[in-house]
Amino acid sequence: MTKGLPKIADVEKESEYGFVFAVSGPVVTAEKMSGAAMYELVRVGHSELVGEIIRLEGEMATIQVYEETSGVTVGDPVLRTGKPLSVELGPGIMGSIFDGIQRPLKDINEITQSIYIPRGVNIPALSKDVSWEFTPVGYKVGSHITGGDIYGIVRENTLIKHKIMLPPRALGRVVYIAEPGNYTVDDIILETEFDGEKSQFSMLQVWPVRQLRPVTEKLAANHPLLTGQRVLDALFPCVQGGTTAIPGAFGCGKTVISQSLSKFSNSDVIIYVGCGERGNEMAEVLRDFPQLTVEIEGNVESIMKRTALVANTSNMPVAAREASIYTGITLSEYFRDMGYNVSMMADSTSRWAEALREISGRLAEMPADSGYPAYLGARLASFYERAGRVKCLGNPEREGSVTIVGAVSPPGGDFSDPVTSATLGIVQVFWGLDKKLAQRKHFPSINWLISYSKYTRALDEFYDKNFQDFVPLRTKCQQILQEEEDLSEIVQ
Secondary structure (H helix, E strand, O other): OOOOOOOHHHHOOOOOEEEEEEEEOOEEEEEOOOOOOOOEEEEEOOOOEEEEEEEEEOOEEEEEEOOOOOOOOOOOEEEEEEEEOEEEEOOOOOOOEEOOOOOEHHHHHHHHOOOOOOOOOOOOOOOOOOOEEEEEOOOOOOOEEEOOOEEEEEEOOOOOEEEEEOOOOOEEEEEEEOOOEEEOOOOOOEEEEEOOEEEEEOOOEEEEOOOOOOOOEEEOOOOEEOOOOHHHHHHOOEEOOOEEEEEOOOOOOHHHHHHHHHHHOOOOEEEEEEEOOOHHHHHHHHHHHHHOEEEEOOEEEEHHHHEEEEEEOOOOOOOHHHHHHHHHHHHHHHHHHOOOEEEEEEEOHHHHHHHHHHHHHHOOOOEOHHHOEOOHHHHHHHHHOOOEEEEOOOOOOOEEEEEEEEEEOOHHHOOOOHHHHHHHOOOOEEOOEOHHHHHOOOOOOEOOOOOEEOOHHHHHHHHHHHOOOHHHHHHHHHHHHHHHHHHHHHHO
């Protein structure tokens, strides 16, 4: 099945490896792994399945495998790469569809001619053959350059100007910068020197998914995220750089709201993560999005040009759901660092929590509420905290933002579910969906009595400047809706 496909061994010859000691579903224990690091990327078995070390005890390492482990036997080799699970960042991300560990699904389909992903496939996320037109800006030989500085621009498509930045931890004096022209993502376009050491840079950056991309400072959010849904924009507004939860029972329209945000919101870039949801929903996105258009500066453009999809459907391996959330947020932070306003849709965080619960159970950890691990709240918080409006690293000065919209699917529509209650303690906007409204075909089925937004005061200044009557009208509207509820209780 995987004969003739690219393997990791072709790219990096690796000498250090351990051996499989035990296998329990997606959790593999390996021995002779001394010197391995936490969250190091490994390749398990003869098929070279992608895995990540999640626990170390002496010479034993516990590995979370992101592919199907059937056929892995005791004694199989475990190849150590010495690097954490990382994503490739560079031109070519927009309009692509990746799986949870950033493998390009379209390329895999073209190579294998199969509708399924064979195990152990290792294809680079960004095509190494496509040439991009690179234009240097602002720097010449002899200039000093530091992390985050924009030294070139690539027109990825008619919507997105891809700004080529120096990786955050690099600095030095420019000794070579490429002439304007066409280059692939692997071609060297910049050389710097610092303390007698020379470094070479291409358009491609590799960044560990669990690590935050550094910024100069976090700023207070002050601009609304316009969704195109009047009930949300008027009564429960979110800001660019905010965090939002959409909990609701099945069939209430969570995915429709997420998709409508992707289609109509005033964001520059959309990262849509389908995390453990039905394959049909991702198929619907792939079918609808290319036909949808947005008008920018008088030109009609396809919405796919500003969208990247991370598809991790419910029939894909469980462990990769966790990776897909981190892959999505790292892609979002990369575009934020260019000075764009990015929206990330995570649909649904409940499936991610279920994956955490399954892995935690296999590790024999002490379960907390409803069997979820005790660190569920901490994991959710560390994910949502990566949102925000920031002053980006490097020159020229610019601001960017990442807005996270997380759908939550509580079983039976019960909002006291641990995932929902942990999420509500973190996010600032709550768009609660109501099953009764959905049954009456009242869409979007936002329950205006339980939903809230903590950003209303932060946006008052924006509304006062642009529409002076807006705040008093909104207050009046909420009073009327509340009064209607009080009266309907008396009537019943």
